[in-house]
Amino acid sequence: MTNLSGFYKLNAEERLNLIKKKYSLSKEEVEILKNTGALSISTADRMIENVVSTFHLPFALANNFVINGKEYLIPMVLEEPSVVAAACKAAKLSLPAGFTSDADEPVMIGQIQIMGIKDTENAKKMFEEKKAEILQIAKTYAVQIEKFGGGIKALNARVLESIRGKIFLVEFDVDVRDAMGANTINTILEGVAPSIIQFIGGTIRLRILSNLAVKRKVRAKVIWKKELIGEDGVEGVLDGYALAASDIFRCSTHNKGIMNGIDAVGIATGNDWRAVEAGAHSYASLNGYKPLTHYEKNKEGDLVGSIELPLPVGTIGGAINTNPLSKIALKILGVKSARELAMAMACVGLANNFAALLALSTTGIQKGHMKLHAKNIAVLAGASTPEEIDSVTEVLGENKNFSLDFAKQTLEKVRGSK
Ligand code: MEV
Helix, strand or coil, X not given: CHHHCCHHHCCHHHHHHHHHHHCCCCHHHHHHHHCCCCCCHHHHHHHCCCCCCCCCCCXXXXXXXXXXXXXXXXXXXXXXXXXXXXXXXXXXXXXXXXXXXXXXXXXXXXEEEEECCCCHHHHHHHHHHHHXXXXXXXXXXXXXXXXXXXXXXXXXXXEEEECCEEEEEEXXXXXXXXXXXXXXXXXXHHXXXXXXXXXXXXXXXXXXXXXXXXXXXXXXXXXXXXXXXXXXXXXXXXXXXXXXXXXXXXXXXXXXXXXXXXXXXXXXXXXXXXXXXXXXXXXXXXXXXXXXXXXXXXXXXXXXXXXXXXCCCCCECCXXXXXXXXXXXXXXXXXXXXXXXXXXHHHHHHHHHHHHHHHHHCCCCHHHHHHHHHHHHHXXXXXXXXXXXXXXXXXXXXXXXXXXXXXXXXXXXXXXXX
């Protein structure tokens, strides 16, 4: 099984046995994967407030991904049918070359809002004069991240006009290494802010990171050969992309399809997917809301797909350490850094977008969706063996009738015909 081809044909238990061997998962890790209650109530109770239970979602692995020459099995957590299958299909169609990807250094921006400064020109002058001192003080709050090779990279200030008068905005660039960075940045901001107003006056208001992580972008690229996807496939994707590039109503859904994949990996790996969403959509809006992906035809007539977006994600800290499943997800994914995680996420986003465009512009997506839906209905109707499920699913699909009653009647007939 190269890169676990045929993975989808196995049942969940067989898949688990296979990855158990491939990733040398410990007995405890296998138990966590088997047991949906891996996140204990007591751990959950320490994560957020007012906890009464934990919530479970399907955890799947997307295969066929080759990124920068390395094979990946990518954990995805989500409730929507077809997304994992679509990612696997798009990745398979990119083989043998697969994707190339690169990511910026993990630099996040943090902002301190200072209000009530009358002479902002003079404040700016004082800020520049005291900059070295402010940096020294800020560094005392960055000791931990410096130990990991990160730290403060830049410090600047600008003045904004607002509905509440002038805002003096201090901005720090911080290399947060393999963390998402929210805690690192916010600690620095809250720590240093009182010293800044001692130098320049004013009242401290917001001290928070920006999710528009423009200094932490990731890019991915892939060529889908026309021999594999057909000339009409190439043209179809290009037409679908043209619509997204010209119309915000389509563009919203286009980018949603990208985030289907990106968020699913984010959730599996314990990342803050709302931060990822906020960053992605604000980035898409920088010059009017635009697609996060780009498609063109090369001179051979193949389809070249690419993606660029900021991805504020980490492999350490936050929920990653507390949720045992996230740790296993990262182990299976096998990434060595937050940058590598971001690369895998970008490739999945691009794969999902391509698969959606290919399906939407040719056969449509309902066929695939309904197939899974039919399978669910077959099980709800009582089909219990793989043969029964397959037979009922097939009849529902053929008749385009997905009602539970029809599924029950079909199941009776299937059982009667044996
Ligand atoms: C559904 O979750 C995602 C799609 O709507 C994306 C798209 O239209 O490109 C299929």
